[in-house]
Amino acid sequence: MGRPPCCDKISVKKGPWTPEEDIRLVSYIQEHGPGNWRSVPINTGLLRCSKSCRLRWTNYLRPGIKRGSFTEKEEKMIIHLQALLGNRWAAIASYLPQRTDNDIKNYWNTHLKKKLKKLQIDVDGQNQDGFSSSQSVSKGQWERRLQTDIGMAKQALSEALSLDKPNSLTNSKDFSLSHPYLRPSQSQASTYASSAENISRLLENWMKNPPNPAAHQINSAETMTQNSFNNTTTAGSSSSDEGALSATTSEGFDSFFSFNSSNSDVSHESVSADLNANLTTENSVFQDESKPNLGAQVPLTLIEKWLLDDGSAQDHEDLINMSLGDSVGLY
DNA sequence: AATGACATCAACCGCCTCAAG
DNA sequence: TCTTGAGGCGGTTGATGTCAT
Numbered sequence: 001m002g003r004p005p006c007c008d009k010i011s012v013k014k015g016p017w018t019p020e021e022d023i024r025l026v027s028y029i030q031e032h033g034p035g036n037w038r039s040v041p042i043n044t045g046l047l048r049c050s051k052s053c054r055l056r057w058t059n060y061l062r063p064g065i066k067r068g069s070f071t072e073k074e075e076k077m078i079i080h081l082q083a084l085l086g087n088r089w090a091a092i093a094s095y096l097p098q099r100t101d102n103d104i105k106n107y108w109n110t111h112l113k114k115k116l117k118k119l120q121i122d123v124d125g126q127n128q129d130g131f132s133s134s135q136s137v138s139k140g141q142w143e144r145r146l147q148t149d150i151g152m153a154k155q156a157l158s159e160a161l162s163l164d165k166p167n168s169l170t171n172s173k174d175f176s177l178s179h180p181y182l183r184p185s186q187s188q189a190s191t192y193a194s195s196a197e198n199i200s201r202l203l204e205n206w207m208k209n210p211p212n213p214a215a216h217q218i219n220s221a222e223t224m225t226q227n228s229f230n231n232t233t234t235a236g237s238s239s240s241d242e243g244a245l246s247a248t249t250s251e252g253f254d255s256f257f258s259f260n261s262s263n264s265d266v267s268h269e270s271v272s273a274d275l276n277a278n279l280t281t282e283n284s285v286f287q288d289e290s291k292p293n294l295g296a297q298v299p300l301t302l303i304e305k306w307l308l309d310d311g312s313a314q315d316h317e318d319l320i321n322m323s324l325g326d327s328v329g330l331y
Numbered sequence: 332a333a334t335g336a337c338a339t340c341a342a343c344c345g346c347c348t349c350a351a352g
Numbered sequence: 353t354c355t356t357g358a359g360g361c362g363g364t365t366g367a368t369g370t371c372a373t
Binding site for chain 1: 338339340341342343344
Binding site: 105 | 357358360363
């Protein structure tokens with residue numbers, strides 16, 4: 001017996017979300033909190049599948065989401081975590097709470113894959129002795145590097161799980177980057193207006209000036225979206241400035257910030273299980289894309305260099321310490 | 332200016348996990 | 353123990369934007 005569809009496919013609307021739909025979803029979640037997604041379309045009157053509502057919330061409307069281009073640090077974190085965890089985007093995203101798994105996945109597929117490929121080609125080009133890069137790096141070397149990596153990760157993990165290093169979060173200069181709610185105003189200059197902010201302002205505006213129901217249906221979304229964009233651009237501060245968000249929406253959106261983001265649902269137990277699973281399975285790391293491949297990843301000398309050079313050796317360490325600690329702090 | 336190729340990313344699909352009954 | 357269904361996840365698609373010719 002096949003499973004019934006999660007939604008009545010006939011009456012379900014597909015495609016891009018409209019501002020009005022966003023408002024309805026956000027206002028409902030603000031009132032009831034995220035969860036029980038099945039009831040969301042019913043209670044909001046949205047002609048959307050519950051999954052679609054959840055996805056829209058977690059990937060787009062949820063507060064604290066950082067949008068726009070990835071920083072080099074984030075790139076390196078993703079590459080490193082991908083090497084450790086494989087294509088487990090949700091797990092990777094748990095270390096970058098400002099980014100959604102979808103965002104990371106997209107970024108990996110559209111940017112980082114190419115970047116790594118290019119680096120790999122560069123490495124091959126540099127091998128002038130006729131040997132392939134995979135031949136030029138002995139398996140022993142790789143195992144040692146892997147062991148070092150695993151050792152570092154394990155150590156960081158055990159430290160993080162011991163919960164006696166609360167300061168590791170604040171000590172890390174990078175931590176603020178990874179924790180949206182502890183970052184009052186990181187000047188991450190971005191011209192991209194976070195839609196979460198827009199929706200937040202939009203909703204705030206909407207709540208302050210509840211339109212009459214009839215007019216609202218047609219005009220509110222459009223005009224308030226405009227307002228929100230205007231606010232965003234005229235507020236003076238960076239449009240991506242989380243501080244601006246909390247300042248302008250603190251009354252209306254305090255409750256938002258008490259939510260556990262669904263993206264952070266990965267408990268540290270499960271994360272550690274993830275890591276342990278990977279770290280203790282000798283050949284599970286670097287196997288293929290989803291199961292990283294030792295062979296395929298061999299020409300990483302340049303990539304590693306890129307990951308580790310110009311002070312990023314510290315990043316490398318920070319990454320593991322910070323991100324694992326980060327996870328513990330979050331959960 | 333037109334158009335075709337390529338890039339990006341929001342959203343969908345289908346499978347998996349796990350808790351509740 | 354088995355069944356059911358909600359929620360979660362990763363892979364993929366398709367609409368849209370951008371660039372090159």
